[in-house]
Each structure stands twice: as C-alpha cells, then as structure tokens.
Amino acid sequence: MTAPIVLFAYNRPSHTRATLEALARNTLAAQSDLVIFSDAPKDDAAASAVREVREVLAGVTGFASVRVVERERNMGLARSVIAGVTELLDAHGRVIVLEDDLVTSRHFLQYMNDALDYYADDPKAFSIGGYQFPARTMAIPMRYRHDTYASYRCCSWGWATWRDRWARIDWDMGYIDAFMADREQQARFNRGGPDMTQMLMHQHQGRIDSWAIRFCHAHFANDMRCIYPVKSLVSNIGLDNSGVHCGVDPRRQHDSLDEAFIPSDFCRADPVEPELAAAFYQAFCPPPPEPEPLTPRVVLRKSRSFVRHSFHIAARVAARVRRFLFRPVQDVDILLVNTMQKSGGAARAAWRTFLGVSRGRPGARYLTLVKDDLRADVVGRYHWSLKGVLAVRFASLDRIPMARYPQRLPVTFTPAKWINPLRVPLSRFRPRLVHLHWLASSLLRVEDLGRIRAPVVWTLHDTWAFTGGCHYTGDCGGFQSRCGRCPQLGSERDDDLSREIWLRKQKAYGELNLTVVAPSRWLAELARRSSLFAGRRIEIIPNGLDTDVFCPLDKAAAKTFLGIDAAHPVLLFGAQWLTDRRKGGDLLAAALAKIEFPCTLLTFGEGQLALTTNPNLAVRSLGSLSDDVSLALMYSAADVFLCPSREDNLPNTVAEAMACGTPCVAFDANGLPDMVTHQVDGWLAKAFDPEDLARGIRWILSHPQPEVLRNAARAKAVAEYSLDVMSARYAALYSELTGGLHQ
Numbered sequence: 001m002t003a004p005i006v007l008f009a010y011n012r013p014s015h016t017r018a019t020l021e022a023l024a025r026n027t028l029a030a031q032s033d034l035v036i037f038s039d040a041p042k043d044d045a046a047a048s049a050v051r052e053v054r055e056v057l058a059g060v061t062g063f064a065s066v067r068v069v070e071r072e073r074n075m076g077l078a079r080s081v082i083a084g085v086t087e088l089l090d091a092h093g094r095v096i097v098l099e100d101d102l103v104t105s106r107h108f109l110q111y112m113n114d115a116l117d118y119y120a121d122d123p124k125a126f127s128i129g130g131y132q133f134p135a136r137t138m139a140i141p142m143r144y145r146h147d148t149y150a151s152y153r154c155c156s157w158g159w160a161t162w163r164d165r166w167a168r169i170d171w172d173m174g175y176i177d178a179f180m181a182d183r184e185q186q187a188r189f190n191r192g193g194p195d196m197t198q199m200l201m202h203q204h205q206g207r208i209d210s211w212a213i214r215f216c217h218a219h220f221a222n223d224m225r226c227i228y229p230v231k232s233l234v235s236n237i238g239l240d241n242s243g244v245h246c247g248v249d250p251r252r253q254h255d256s257l258d259e260a261f262i263p264s265d266f267c268r269a270d271p272v273e274p275e276l277a278a279a280f281y282q283a284f285c286p287p288p289p290e291p292e293p294l295t296p297r298v299v300l301r302k303s304r305s306f307v308r309h310s311f312h313i314a315a316r317v318a319a320r321v322r323r324f325l326f327r328p329v330q331d332v333d334i335l336l337v338n339t340m341q342k343s344g345g346a347a348r349a350a351w352r353t354f355l356g357v358s359r360g361r362p363g364a365r366y367l368t369l370v371k372d373d374l375r376a377d378v379v380g381r382y383h384w385s386l387k388g389v390l391a392v393r394f395a396s397l398d399r400i401p402m403a404r405y406p407q408r409l410p411v412t413f414t415p416a417k418w419i420n421p422l423r424v425p426l427s428r429f430r431p432r433l434v435h436l437h438w439l440a441s442s443l444l445r446v447e448d449l450g451r452i453r454a455p456v457v458w459t460l461h462d463t464w465a466f467t468g469g470c471h472y473t474g475d476c477g478g479f480q481s482r483c484g485r486c487p488q489l490g491s492e493r494d495d496d497l498s499r500e501i502w503l504r505k506q507k508a509y510g511e512l513n514l515t516v517v518a519p520s521r522w523l524a525e526l527a528r529r530s531s532l533f534a535g536r537r538i539e540i541i542p543n544g545l546d547t548d549v550f551c552p553l554d555k556a557a558a559k560t561f562l563g564i565d566a567a568h569p570v571l572l573f574g575a576q577w578l579t580d581r582r583k584g585g586d587l588l589a590a591a592l593a594k595i596e597f598p599c600t601l602l603t604f605g606e607g608q609l610a611l612t613t614n615p616n617l618a619v620r621s622l623g624s625l626s627d628d629v630s631l632a633l634m635y636s637a638a639d640v641f642l643c644p645s646r647e648d649n650l651p652n653t654v655a656e657a658m659a660c661g662t663p664c665v666a667f668d669a670n671g672l673p674d675m676v677t678h679q680v681d682g683w684l685a686k687a688f689d690p691e692d693l694a695r696g697i698r699w700i701l702s703h704p705q706p707e708v709l710r711n712a713a714r715a716k717a718v719a720e721y722s723l724d725v726m727s728a729r730y731a732a733l734y735s736e737l738t739g740g741l742h743q
Contacts, residue, residue: 002064002113003160004033006088008080009057009100011041011049015237016100017056023098024062028109032096034063037084042074053100078211082171089163094120096160101238104130104158105257108233112160115148115227115266124269126165126224127215129155132232137251138283140230141275147263149276150225153192153284156212158234159226168621169218171211175606175624176204177343177372178576179217180383183396189220191277193284205384221623222608225269231261251287333363334734335431339443341368341378344576345652346438346461349519349543353437353459356544356727361734365431369395369423369443379424391422395441401497407490411582412471414440414464415501419448426452432738435730437461440471446501450508455737457730459517459541461649466505466530468498472582472647479530505532515737519543519650520671539733542674543650544726545659547718549628550635552661552710558637564600564620569701572638572662574604574653584644584667585609590690591644592617595697602638635660640700643672644693650674658682659717661710665696675720681712 005023009016023029036057041047057068075083081097088095096112098104108130119125129151132138140149179185179200186197199213219226235254267273334357338350351366358364358377368380370388381388398418402408420442426434436449436458449456462471468483470476476487478498485491486498509532516538518524524540527533559566571592575583592601593612603609604622611619625631635641641657643666650671654664658681666672668684676682683696703709719725 002028002032002109003094003096003116004035004088004092005063005096005098005109006084007034007036007098007100008039008077008084009036009053010039010077011046011053012100012238013049013052013056016053018103018237019098019100020056020060022103022105023108024060025106026104026109027106028113029062031064032109033065034060034067035084035088036060036066036068037080038068038070039076039080040071040074042076076209078209081211085161085166089161089166093163094160096158098158099238101236102131102158103235103237103257105233105261106259107262108158111229111233111263115263116160116162118266119227119269120162122269124150124224125227126219126222127154127159127161127226129226129228130158130160130232131155131234131236132229133252133280133283134232134254138279140279144230144273144276145265146230146267147265148227148229148267150267150269150272151192151228151280152219152225152272152277153196153280154212154216154219154226155228156215157236165218165222165224168222168623169214170221170623171214173200173204173214173217174627174630175217175221176200177383178606178624180204180389181340181343181370181392183393186393189217191281192216192220193281195284201384201389221606225272227267227269229261229263231258231263233257233261233263251283329430330428332365332429332431333361334433334435335365335367335426335429336435336437337367337426337439337443338437339369339439339441341366341370341372341380343372344438348652349461350437350459352543352545352723353435353726353730355546356723357435357730357734359727360731365429367424367426367429369420369441381422381424387422391420392441394420394422398440398442402489405489405491405497409488409490411488412440413469413488414471415469415497416440416442416444416446417501417504418442419445433457433734435459438464440464446504446508448508450511452512455513455515457515457517457733457737459519459543460523460527461519463523463526465516466527466532468500468502468505470498473526474647479526479532481531502532515539515733517541517733520674522671522674523649541726541729541733542720543652543655544721544723545652545655545717546628547659547722550632550656550659550717552714553633553636555636555639558633561633562602562622562637564602564637565618568618569597569599569639570602570637571599571640571642571697572602572604572634572657573609573642573644574602576605577607578603578605578609579607582645582647584646584688587646587667587688587690587693588642588644591693591697594691594694597701599701602634604634631656632660635662638662639706640665640697642693642697643667645670645672646688648672655717655721658713659721661714663700663709663713665693665700667693675716677712677716681709681716 038054041050060066094116115128190196202208203210203213235257239249239253336354338347340347342351354366366378369391370383371378371380381391401415423443431454433455434452438461463473464471467479470488483502484494484499486496516527516533516536518527518540519542524538527538556566578585589611593614595616598616601617601619604625606624635657641662641664643654643664648670654675657664664676664682666676667687669687676684678684683699685692685696
C-alpha cells in the first residue's frame with residue numbers, strides 16, 4: 001500500500017504545473033492517490049491567479065486517483081496544512097506532503113514509502129524529509145556510509161509522517177510560557193538551527209503564521225527526529241520571491257537532482273551524528289557579509305557613522321543613568337516576590353496567593369523577573385520582549401559557580417550569587433510588608449534579603465531558603481548544621497559552595513524581621529530543624545486555589561470531550577517534568593506494570609514517562625496544559641490521580657485533583673499525609689512501595705461507593721485549599737505584622 005499524497009496549492013499556476021508534472025513522472029505515481037487542496041483567494045488581486053491554478057488542477061492525470069478540494073474561503077497555508085494533513089492521516093494513518101513549488105525526482109515517492117515502512121515502529125522517528133541542502137551549503141563526509149541521516153529539525157519541503165506522531169503536536173502552544181522561561185530548553189531546541197527559538201516566539205506573538213515551527217517543536221518535545229536523505233530528492237523552485245515565506249536564497253537552490261538516487265541504506269533515528277548535526281546547524285547560520293573595499297569615500301562615511309552612533313549611545317546611557325538615579329521609590333502595601341509570574345508549580349501557588357490577597361488589599365503588587373500579561377499590579381519584564389528574553393538567558397549565569405563541581409547531580413541547585421541586570425530591583429519599592437516565595441534564577445541575591453527593612457513573610461515551596469543551595473535535601477542532614485560536603489555537588493570539602501551559600505544566608509538573615517510560612521507540616525518540621533531558621537516563627541498555611549474553577553465536572557462528558565473510552569477507568573499522572581526522579585515516575589511505572597485490568601493512563605507535562613509494556617494499559621499524553629479550565633476538565637475525566645513523589649511539599653496537582661472530586665493515591669511521605677486521608681478521600685501507600693501503590697489504585701477503582709470518595713476529596717479541598725480560606729489566614733498574619741494598616 002502506497003501512502004496518499006497531499007498537495008497544497010494557491011496562486012502560482014506555473015509552479016503548480018511544474019510540481020505536478022515532476023510528481024507524475026515518479027515511479028510510484030500511478031499507484032498513489034493524490035489529494036490537492038486549493039486555497040481560496042485572500043483578496044481580489046489573487047482571484048485571477050487562483051482561477052488559473054484550478055484550471056491546471058482540473059487536468060491532472062497519472063495517479064491512481066485525484067481529488068481536488070477547492071476551498072471556498074481563504075485559510076492561509078498554516079491552517080490549510082494542519083486541516084488537510086489531519087484529514088488524510090485520520091483516514092489513512094500516513095501521508096506524503098508537498099507544496100506547490102516543490103519539484104521532485106523520479107524516485108521521491110519510492111523513498112518516502114520505503115522510509116515510512118522502515119521507520120514506522122522506530123520510537124525516535126517523527127517524520128521523513130525529502131529535501132537536502134546542496135553540497136556547497138552542507139557537505140556530507142565521504143566516510144558517512146548511510147543514505148539518510150537524522151536531524152533535530154523537521155523538513156517542510158517534501159515530507160511525510162504518521163498519524164500517531166502528528167497527534168502529539170500542540171498547535172495551541174500551551175508549553176510556550178515554560179519554554180520561554182527555560183534557557184536550557186531553548187538551547188536544546190536550537191540544535192536544529194539558531195533561528196528556531198526566535199521563530200517559535202514570533203509564532204506565539206502572531207508575527208508569523210507557521211505550521212512548520214510548531215511541527216519542529218513537537219519533534220523536540222517528544223525527543224524525536226526527522227530523517228533526511230544525503231542527496232536531495234526535492235528542489236524548491238519557489239526561491240524566486242514568488243512565495244510569502246521564501247525569498248531568493250542560492251544556498252538552498254539546486255541546479256539539478258540526481259534522478260538515479262534511491263536511498264536504501266537507512267540510518268538509525270537515534271543517535272544523531274554529531275558532525276552532521278553541526279553541519280546542518282551551520283547551514284541555517286547567515287553567511288558572513290562580504291567585506292567592503294576601504295576607499296577614501298568609504299572610510300569617511302564609516303567615520304561619520306561611528307561619530308553619530310557614539311553620540312547616540314552616550315546620550316542613551318546618560319538618560320538611563322538619570323532615570324536610575326532619580327527614579328522615585330514606589331510606596332506599596334504588600335509586595336509579593338516570585339521569580340516567574342505563573343510558570344511552574346511554585347509560581348502557580350504564588351500567583352494564586354496574590355490573586356487571593358489582592359482581593360482584600362488592592363495596594364498589593366507582584367514582583368517577578370518576567371511577566372506573562374499586561375496587569376499593572378504585576379511588575380517585571382514582559383517575557384516576549386527583548387529585555388524579557390535576555391533576562392531569562394542571563395539567569396543561567398547564576399549557575400556558573402557550579403562549574404567547579406563536575407560530579408554534581410542533575411538537580412536544581414541555586415547559588416543566588418549573581419544578580420540579573422535586567423530585573424526590576426526590590427529597592428524600587430517601599431513596602432509595608434514583603435511576601436517572598438520562590439527566588440531562584442537571579443531575581444535576588446542572598447545579600448538583597450538582608451537589606452529589607454519591612455516585615456518579611458516567606459512562604460516555602462521547597463527547602464532552598466534554609467539550605468546551602470539545594471531545593472530538596474534528600475537524605476542529607478547538612479542543613480541542620482552548616483552544610484558543606486554537599487552530596488548534590490559531589491563535594492568532599494567542608495568549605496565548598498554549599499558552605500559559602502549557608503554563611504551568606506546566615507549573615508543576610510541576621511537583621512531580618514522574618515516569619516516563615518510552610519504549606520505542609522513536613523516542610524515546617526524541616527525548617528524548625530534547620531540551623532538557619534532555628535528559633536524563627538514558623539506558621540503552616542496551605543496553598544490555595546479557586547475551587548469555583550477547580551470543581552467537579554460531568555465525568556462522562558469530560559471523557560467524551562477528551563476522546564477517552566468511558567468503558568475503562570482513567571488514571572492520571574502529571575508534573576512539570578515527567579522525567580524528574582523526585583516525582584517518582586519510575587515508581588509509578590513499576591506499580592502500573594502490576595495492573596491486571598484494562599485502563600487508560602493520562603499524562604500531562606513535559607517529557608515522556610518510561611513505562612514497562614503492559615497490554616492492559618493504554619497511554620495518552622496531553623502535553624503541557626497551562627489554563628485552569630483545561631486542567632479542571634482533565635482532572636474531572638480521571639477516576640484517580642497518582643502522586644508517586646519521593647519528595648514533595650504540598651503538590652498543586654493533588655489539591656487541584658481533590659477540588660475536582662478526584663481521589664488520589666500517594667505515598668505516605670513528606671507533605672502528602674497533610675492532603676490525603678487514607679481510605680477516606682484516597683490512599684496513602686507505604687513509602688516508595690510500588691506494590692502498595694498498585695494496591696491503592698485497585699482499592700479506589702473497585703470502591704463500592706465511588707461518590708463517597710469523590711465528595712470527601714472535594715470537601716477536603718474546599719475546607720483546606722480554597723482561596724478564601726488561604727486569603728483569610730494570610731490577611732490575619734499581615735494584619736498582625738503591620739499593625740492592621742493597609743492601603
């Protein structure tokens with residue numbers, strides 16, 4: 001069976017004719033079905049050319065079948081490709097895709113069908129590409145023995161894919177906030193070319209409309225590859241300024257194609273060949289400009305330009321210095337401080353705290369490194385602005401001191417030594433009270449905390465505030481003394497980086513009027529045992545959420561909306577990073593291997609969960625979800641939420657699930673016993689025992705009165721985790737610390 005071909009055409013009749021003639025000369029053309037989507041004109045100027053294209057399409061022959069779909073309204077290329085490819089994949093499971101300016105060699109269809117068969121079951125292959133750069137732009141080493149190679153970037157000039165891969169693409173880009181806040185993610189994404197992150201940001205901002213960059217991100221998000229031939233089977237004849245997205249580019253133009261070339265020696269989709277990856281990356285780097293001859297006239301012009309620019313730069317620097325020196329200090333009531341506005345579990349909890357607090361104290365402000373929306377009461381750099389992008393990139397410089405420890409573990413560790421030059425400084429405000437949350441990524445230095453003269457409330461989301469830099473201590477008890485010999489750094493020295501950070505914190509905390517808030521009893525106990533917070537006032541206030549948004553929705557309707565088989569129970573697991581060992585994905589996998597009845601596992605978050613094959617388990621990934629309504633729908637569709645964490649404070653996911661009436665299975669450890677009452681609203685398994693975790697899943701799914709569990713979970717969330725309850729507790733604490741005064 002040959003894969004169907006889909007061709008997208010618009011308003012270039014001569015290009016379309018050349019594309020179709022070349023395609024019809026393919027050896028497998030007569031055995032292939034062809035579907036052509038002809039987009040409607042977007043204005044009167046394009047109407048005549050679109051009519052000519054449709055006249056060309058009316059005479060197409062040479063294929064097993066031809067179907068022409070004439071759009072009645074203009075969709076644009078991105079929407080047309082997404083809709084058309086989805087339609088073909090739903091019907092056939094695989095598809096070969098072309099646009100109207102791509103001339104193919106005789107064996108293009110043979111290669112595409114062979115590659116679709118060869119890589120169909122390869123877990124690292126996401127798509128097949130038919131184009132390859134000319135040798136003058138990207139040379140393939142003579143010693144490379146395969147006819148194909150794997151790349152991090154998708155091909156959009158003649159390509160193919162499968163239904164199950166296409167289904168993994170998040171066209172709504174729900175991942176974008178977390179992605180733009182993560183410098184390491186951006187660097188890995190840019191392995192396919194230095195322009196990729198910028199294109200993705202432009203897509204998010206609406207400056208371009210590209211299906212391809214979102215297709216590329218799906219390759220990255222699923223850690224999968226695109227397969228390219230070492231010689232091109234496609235030539236782009238649209239590099240003549242006739243199209244919207246491509247201009248003249250001799251580095252990508254082919255003089256001719258090797259009509260005899262048929263790739264047969266296929267490479268593995270993983271790993272990627274480093275030398276080829278470097279050459280591929282370089283092909284997307286702009287060529288260096290040709291040097292201009294230094295004639296007297298050129299020298300005079302450059303000298304004048306240099307003087308003008310020097311005066312301009314000096315004036316801008318002077319203006320910034322004046323603004324910095326004479327910027328008025330702003331009086332505020334409560335100043336909440338968190339590195340990100342909404343991205344990440346701590347940020348979501350901090351943001352919900354601010355929403356609850358600001359209801360009763362409209363003078364409250366939220367200080368962050370990068371902000372996600374236009375609210376005037378949120379202060380920070382817009383994450384889509386140049387300063388916001390640079391601020392996120394600069395944040396990685398705070399990790400430079402850790403380079404001295406090559407044996408360090410792959411966990412979050414924050415020195416808080418380097419200050420981000422693009423942050424909005426804390427000194428710009430004169431608050432009555434400062435409410436700190438999560439402070440990593442160079443928003444503040446440890447020393448900045450010692451300069452705060454107002455009362456300080458610090459809500460802990462992990463252990464960083466009272467350790468020598470780690471965010472979760474594991475089995476280490478160094479935080480109870482002076483840190484040093486840090487196992488997370490792989491250090492054997494007493495005077496290591498963790499000791500240095502501990503000493504800096506000890507000095508900064510000395511004059512601080514500090515009240516510590518822990519969302520869970522477990523974290524409060526750790527804080528009391530720490531040397532840095534010994535003797536400090538420590539309160540327990542659980543994080544809150546909007547229980548009017550996170551509420552039980554009709555379970556059957558939620559499953560239908562998500563396309564889930566209602567006949568089988570639905571398990572749910574999610575985290576910001578599914579591969580984070582602290583979140584216990586490996587323990588969950590061991591438990592799920594013991595499930596002996598048909599069920600569906602939903603996952604959400606970045607990365608993929610490594611599961612042991614179990615024929616009873618159907619797995620579906622929802623990717624990263626950012627809006628609360630989608631989360632509530634997902635929780636409502638689930639019959640049980642799974643939290644197999646090794647270390648966790650008071651997970652937002654558990655509170656959200658319970659608010660939606662979904663009972664939870666978790667380990668009896670850390671902050672989870674505060675949330676789940678064993679055999680009342682969920683199951684607390686023996687700490688880190690997969691067998692007992694599986695036993696809890698069975699117990700909940702076989703409960704004779706599931707509504708009793710759901711109602712108990714909902715009642716617990718409303719009583720303990722609603723915004724109103726949390727806000728009232730913080731309001732009482734603020735009032736006590738500020739003498740009842742507020743704006």
